[in-house]
Amino acid sequence: MRALSLFTKQVVWGLAFFGSVQTLAEDNLLKMNTDRAKFNYQMLCQGCHTPDGTGGKSVPKIKNYIGYFLQNQMAREYLVRVPGSANSSLNDEQLAEVLNWMILEFGGDSVPKNMKYYITNEVAKLRQQSLFEVVEYRKMLVKQLAVK
Ligand code: HEC
Numbered sequence: 294m295r296a297l298s299l300f301t302k303q304v305v306w307g308l309a310f311f312g313s314v315q316t317l318a319e320d321n322l323l324k325m326n327t328d329r330a331k332f333n334y335q336m337l338c339q340g341c342h343t344p345d346g347t348g349g350k351s352v353p354k355i356k357n358y359i360g361y362f363l364q365n366q367m368a369r370e371y372l373v374r375v376p377g378s379a380n381s382s383l384n385d386e387q388l389a390e391v392l393n394w395m396i397l398e399f400g401g402d403s404v405p406k407n408m409k410y411y412i413t414n415e416v417a418k419l420r421q422q423s424l425f426e427v428v429e430y431r432k433m434l435v436k437q438l439a440v441k
Contacts, residue, residue, distance in 0.1 A: 325410075329387070330394035337381055338391070346399035353431070359396050360404030361438045368434045370419050373411065375427060379420040389416040402441060 335344075342348055346356035362368040372392055373379060383391060389411040396404055424430055 324386075325390055325393055327394065330390045331398075333383060333387055333391050334395065337383065338377065338395075341377065342395075346395070355395060356399045357401035358403050358440075360400035360402075360408070361440055362434070363396070363405050363408060364438055368438065369409075370422075371424070371431070371434055373416050373419040374422055374424045375431075376424070379423065385417040385420070386413045388420065389413050392416070 334342075341352045342355060343352070346354065346359070348354045348356075359372070362372050373388070378388060378392065381388060392411050396408065
């Protein structure tokens with residue numbers, strides 16, 4: 294009997310834990326206001342990153358590429374710390390939202406199946422950590438990415 298009740302407890306805890314993880318993930322998704330994200334991208338980012346994320350001579354292509362940066366922690370942090378993100382006039386919540394939106398909208402096959410969404414607190418902390426020698430830093434990161 295005792296063993297059974299221990300098992301039951303574990304199941305109950307397991308379900309409670311699973312439930313809370315689920316809610317977190319759903320919260321992240323629900324917080325995404327797609328129209329606002331798109332509007333902010335158009336107003337503040339598109340001028341350089343182009344409407345479909347192709348970029349240009351001095352602006353890297355995010356289309357079918359940006360998701361690769363989610364492969365490791367340093368590269369994940371780079372997407373927030375890069376000047377275009379970090380120094381934008383967006384607040385932390387909106388920056389997290391635009392980044393998630395850019396990845397989902399333009400990332401294509403580069404986006405990992407289990408993509409971990411940026412959240413406000415994470416962005417708030419990271420954007421304060423300025424990047425120097427951005428172009429060199431990016432090159433170093435890209436070398437470590439597994440690109441299809
Ligand atoms: C003045 C042009 C310009 C604007 C405006 C701009 N960016 Fe960028 N962005 C760049 C350049 C250039 C890079 C490459 C890294 C670097 O040299 O800063 C870049 C890189 C990035 C990257 C990393 C992608 C990669 O492959 O390196 C992200 C994420 C990003 N920008 C987000 C944004 C967001 C979000 C906005 C709008 C809030 C924005 N950028 C506005 C020029 C711009």
